[in-house]
Amino acid sequence: MKLLVDSGSTKADWIAIDDNGKVLFTTQTLGLNPEVLNKEEIITRLEDKFDISHNKYKATHLFFYGAGCGTDRMKNFLSSVFKEYFVHASVSVHEDTFAAVYATTPKDEEAIVCILGTGSNCSYFDGEVLHQKVQSLGYIAMDDCAGNRFGRHLLRGYYFNKMPKDLASEFEEEYNLDADFIKNNLYKQPNPNAYLAMFAKFLIKHKDTEFCKKYIYAEMEDFVENYIKQFDNYTKIPVHFVGSIAFYLKEELIEVLTKHNIKIGNVLRRPIDGLIAYHLINN
Numbered sequence: 190m191k192l193l194v195d196s197g198s199t200k201a202d203w204i205a206i207d208d209n210g211k212v213l214f215t216t217q218t219l220g221l222n223p224e225v226l227n228k229e230e231i232i233t234r235l236e237d238k239f240d241i242s243h244n245k246y247k248a249t250h251l252f253f254y255g256a257g258c259g260t261d262r263m264k265n266f267l268s269s270v271f272k273e274y275f276v277h278a279s280v281s282v283h284e285d286t287f288a289a290v291y292a293t294t295p296k297d298e299e300a301i302v303c304i305l306g307t308g309s310n311c312s313y314f315d316g317e318v319l320h321q322k323v324q325s326l327g328y329i330a331m332d333d334c335a336g337n338r339f340g341r342h343l344l345r346g347y348y349f350n351k352m353p354k355d356l357a358s359e360f361e362e363e364y365n366l367d368a369d370f371i372k373n374n375l376y377k378q379p380n381p382n383a384y385l386a387m388f389a390k391f392l393i394k395h396k397d398t399e400f401c402k403k404y405i406y407a408e409m410e411d412f413v414e415n416y417i418k419q420f421d422n423y424t425k426i427p428v429h430f431v432g433s434i435a436f437y438l439k440e441e442l443i444e445v446l447t448k449h450n451i452k453i454g455n456v457l458r459r460p461i462d463g464l465i466a467y468h469l470i471n472n
C-alpha cells in the first residue's frame with residue numbers, strides 16, 4: 190500500500206493506493222508542518238485518524254509533500270518521525286512545491302509553479318529539475334499573498350479601526366475577536382499561521398469590497414515582484430498555481446498577471462489527485 194500525502198499548514202490530504210492505482214481510502218488530517226510542530230504533535234495527528242493508525246503497518250511506501258519541508262533539517266526530522274510510525278514503509282519527504290509541479294505541469298515541460306494557500310511559494314521547473322530562488326523564512330517574514338497574510342491584514346484592520354462598520358459587525362459575528370483569545374492562538378497554540386489563514390475566508394467572501402480589494406491586489410503585486418519575477422523567463426512560460434487562495438481569487442490573479450504580461454496556466458485548489466497518476470508511472 191502506497192500513501193500519498195499533500196500537506197499544508199492547515200490540513201493534509203491523504204490517499205492510499207495499491208500497486209494498480211486503486212484507491213483504498215482517502216482521509217484528511219490537520220496540517221503536518223515540521224516548522225511549527227514537534228514529534229508528539231505530529232504523531233497525535235496521525236493517531237487521531239483511524240484509517241491511518243489502523244493501516245500504519247500495511248504501508249510499504251510513504252510519499253509526503255509538505256509545507257515546511259524546504260530544508261534538509263526539516264526533511265530529515267519529518268522522515269525520522271514517519272519511519273518510526275510507519276515501520277515497514279520506505280519514506281520520501283519533499284517540500285510541497287514538488288506536489289504542485291507533478292499535479293500541474295505536463296512531463297518534460299517548463300513552467301513556473303506557485304503555491305498560494307495558508308503559505309506561499311514559487312519555483313521554476315525546467316522539465317526535469319526544480320529551481321528555487323527564494324528560500325522561505327516562514328510566515329512572519331515572507332508568505333506574500335498567502336492566507337495567513339490576509340488574516341493578519343484583517344485583524345489589523347479591525348483592531349486599528351480601519352475596517353468599515355458593516356464589515357466589522359459581520360466580522361465580530363463570525364469570529365471570536367477577544368484579544369486574549371487571539372493572542373493565545375498566535376503565541377501559545379500550534380499552527381499560528383493556519384489560525385491567521387482561517388480569516389482569509391472572510392476576505393474571499395467580501396472580495397468585492399474596497400476594503401478587501403486593496404489587500405488582495407497589494408499582496409498579488411508583491412507576490413509577482415518578490416517571487417515570480419525572480420525568474421528571467423517569467424513572461425515566456427506558463428505560470429501554474431495550486432492552493433485555495435489562488436483558486437478562489439483566480440479572476441483577480443488573472444487580472445494582475447495579465448498586467449505584467451504573465452501567462453497563467455493551470456489553477457488547482459489541491460494537487461493530491463494528480464499525484465496518483467504521477468506515482469503510478471514513476472514509482
